[in-house]
Amino acid sequence: MYVDNWFSGADTVEEVATKFKTAYDIMADANMSLEKVSSNSVVIASKFKDKMQILSDDEINMVLGLKWSNYDDKFSYFGLHLGPDFEISYTKRTVLSLIAKVFDPCGFISPFIMYAKIIFQVIWKLGISWDDKLPDELERKFKKWIDSTRYFSSLAIRCYFTNVPWKSIEHIEIHGFGDASEKGFGACVYLRVCLGNDCQSSLVMSKARVAPIKKLTLPKLELMGALLCARLVRFVERALDSKIKPGIVCWTDSTITLGWIRSDSVTRDVFVNNRVREIQHLTPPSHWHHCSGSNNPADLMTRGLLAEKLIGNNLWFSGPCNLSDPTFSIQDSDNSIIVNETVNYESKDHLVCLSVQTATPMFDVEKYNNLNKSIRIVGYVQRFMSNCKAKGSGVAVSTGGFTTEELDKAKARLIYVVQREAFPSEIQALSDQRLIPKNSKLRKLDPFIDDKGIVRIKDRLQFSDLSYESKHPIILPRGHFSKLLVQFQHKFLKHAGVNSIVSSLRSSFHVTGERRMAKTVVRECLDCCRHDSRPCSQPAAPLPDLRVTPAPPFAVTGIDFAGPVFSADYPGKKLYMLLFTCAIVRAVHLELTESMSLVDFMQALRKFAARRSIPSVIYSDNAKTFVAASSEVQKVFGHLAPKWRFNVPRSPWWGGWFERLVGSVKVALKKTLGIRYVRKKELETIVEIEACINSRPLTFVSDEPDFEHYLTPSHFILGRNISFKPPVDIEPYVVTPDDLRDREEIVNKRLEQF
Known part of the structure; x- marks a missing residue:
């Protein structure tokens, strides 16, 4: 507590x-x-x-931010003690800070605080920045407000409402006043206690609000002031510790508001109707009466008041003078006012009901945030339909995990639904063998519908030996499904960059705005945001001759260790990744070693040489292992040993061309594994990262649909890109005798040349 x-x-x-x-x-x-x-x-x-x-x-006794004198039982205020050396910079930040320093929980000086709040709202509407200087007129008004705080030293508010014991009072009245102006609205509550021919009226509390920035009519603002008055009256009634039930009287100087409160009509608009209903729930309509604007103390809050005018103001601290008159009668105050209880200030428009039927999508892709999940859900639906049909025909039903064929059918069905939702008019025109409208985005792509009902592009390479998906990519609209596809490809390629994502998608899909979508996916990826950082933009030096001279892959190789990494089955043992980088085609080769010793390095180098051939030149830093290996390779490879070139000591930027790919490998490994603890056998599958890095494009990837082929390091090593499985021609090929004779002639010619 x-x-x-x-x-x-x-x-x-x-x-x-x-x-x-x-x-x-x-x-x-x-x-x-x-x-x-x-x-x-x-x-x-x-x-x-x-x-x-x-x-x-x-x-000094502090009570709720106020000073309390136990000698005469009165409250007083501190004001603003800024000190003689305090320099005020008149900005929006200063105005808000000084307003917050004046603490007034009961609202005894609400008109004074409201004066500053109105100034702050004007500053806000002007769009002034927090630390910009205020205009001269607003600065002059705020200076007057600050100077007027010194008058609070003479303000004292008694804590008691009457000098007689509270429980001996037989009649108590709670009077609430509400008012509004174009600048704000507020409410104040007074307690009227009568003992014989002596009546006393005292301010209990008040609340004030500036008018909303969204423009409201004055009757609606008056209604908001009346609602605030009803809430305050009920709050004061619950707070009073009195055995007798006090009488409640609420006042407003707006006849329109009074007519709304006393009316049972439901022809008002929603804004008025909701607030009138709450007012009638808090206070009976018969308790509301009209008063003149000059006798309404809440009017002082709606425009603000400086301290010198507020102190000693009997209307504010004691209420209207008629509340202190023992002969005051509420009925007499209403005799001169005629209120139209059927007032309808704002007529309500007629409502027209319109029934619109929208087609519910078969598979709502927007519900899912994962491509595999959405495909598997469609697969379950299709399996259920197939099993229902199979039960009556005696065919075995499908159970267990999905097969590759089922997932391919589910993916095709999902693409079918997405295309039907995005291109209904274009698909209808293609089905009717009509031209696509000129304003359609698909017109320049020359689309067609395949045998599965999927819209594809008629590419100019349709007579080539490429796979069907590469010759006729699937057209996908810009939407949630396409974003899921890009997210999947981003993670599949070990959090690759935009060019890698776009180039890998081009082999099977044509996505509208794919590059922009890929940038969005990479920017929203938490793992990429956590690990990526902007590199230094230093002027690049000319490349050395060995890097620009044509040579086979890995003829010029850079070597460096990365790590350490740890495995679950060898706790505490450090493992390292040895990175071989080709200086010509920027390909990489990875080997997992148990240490950075010379023995382990030479074993990894010999495995590399067996798979990629012995390099001609090797670049490395000045690590002790590499220095020792430069002599050891002479013993192992003899006259075939590569030339070893070392970077300048303590100059890691000399090896930036292979250090950069060390970073790419680390980032891919971190984003893939995260905080998971894997075994050594699983770590040896880092060749997957090697394949992904070797599939990155080396050339610019255009947004044009005809631009589908790009160079990667894998093309120089394997002759093709390894991001996707190679196409397999499942159609039977008929071999004729002429084909065999032609093949024999070619073989004989090659043997003679050999």
Whole structure:
């Protein structure tokens, strides 16, 4: 339990003592104590002096941010103590900061605070930045507001409403006033206590709000002031500790608002109707009455008031003078006002019901955030339909995991549905063998519908030996499904960049706006945002001759270690990745080693030489392993040993062309594994990362649909890209005798040349 200040009282010393003892016992049960207790009764202070710290009369007693004098039982305000050396820079930030320094929980000085709030709203509407200087007119007004705070030193508000015991009062009235202007609206509540021929009226609390920036009519603002008044009246009624039920009277100077409250009509608009319903729920309509604007103290809050005009204002602190008159009658105040209870200030438009039928998509892709999940859901639906048909025909039903054929059919069906939703008019025109409309985005792609009902592109390479998917890519619209496809390809390629994603998609799909979508996916990928950083933009030096001279792959190779990495089956043992980078075609070759020792390095180098051939030149840094290996290769390879060239000591940027790919391997490994702890056998599959990096495009990938072929390091190593499985021609090929004779002639010619 957390407690700040507790402020209470009673009619007699005995009741106060009982309250204090109860509070003291409650705190003692929780091993807590009451601190800095003060009372305006000498009897209480002397009776409990051994249980509490008594504050002297000259000490400042803080209660809810206000000063309380226990000598005369009155509240007072601090004002703004800025100090003699405090320099004010008149900006929007300063205005808001100084407004927040004036704490007024009960709303005793609401008109004064409202003056500054109106200034701040004007600043906000002008669009002034937080630290820009205010215009001269607003700066002058705010200076006046700051200077007027010094008058609060003479303000004292008594904490009691009457001098007689509270429980001996027989009649209490709560009067609430609401008002509004174009600048703001507010409400204040007064307590009227009558003892014989003596009536006293005191301010209890108030609330003020600036008008919304969205323009509202003045009657609606008056209605909001009335609603605030009804809420405050009910709050004060619940807070009063009185055995008798107080009378409630609410006042407004707007006849339109009064007519709305007293009316039972439902022809108002929604804004008015909702607020009137709440007002009628909080207060009976018969308790609302009309008052003139000059007798409405809430009018002082709607425009703001400086402190010198607020202090000593009897209308604000005591209410209208007629509340202090014992002969005051509420019925007499309403005799001169005729209120039209059927007022309809804003007529309600007639409602027209329109029934629109929209086609529900067969598979709502928007529900799913994963491509595999959406394909598998479609697969389950198709399997269910197939099993239902198979039960009656005696065919075995499908169970267990999905087969590749089922997933391919589900993916094709999902693409079919997505295309039907995005291109209905184009597909209808193609089905009717008509031309596609000129304003369609598919017209320049020359599309057609295949035997599965999927829209594809008629490419100019349709008579080539490429696969069917490469010759006729599937057209996909820009949407959620395409984004799922790009996200899948991004993760499949080990969080590759935009060019790699676009180039890999081009082999099977034509996605509208694919490059922009790929940029969005890479930008939204949390793993990429966590690991990627912008490289330095230093001027690039000319490439050395060995890197620009034509040579076979890995003839010029850069070597470097990366790691360490750890495995689950060898805890505590460090493993390392040895990276071989081709300086010509930028291909990589990875080997997993158990250490950075010379023995392990030479074993990895010999495996590399067996698979990729012995390089002519090797570049590396000055690590001890590499220095020792430069001599060891002479013993192992003899006259075939490569030339070893070292970077300048302590100059890692000399090997930037292979250090950069070390970073690419690390990023792909981090994003793929994350925080997972894998075994050594699983770590040896880093060749997958090698394949993904070797499939990145080396040339620019255009957005044109005809541009589908690009060079990758894999083309120089294997003769093709390894991002996708190679096409297999499943159609039977008929071999004729002429083909065999031609083949024999070719073989004989090659043997003779050999």
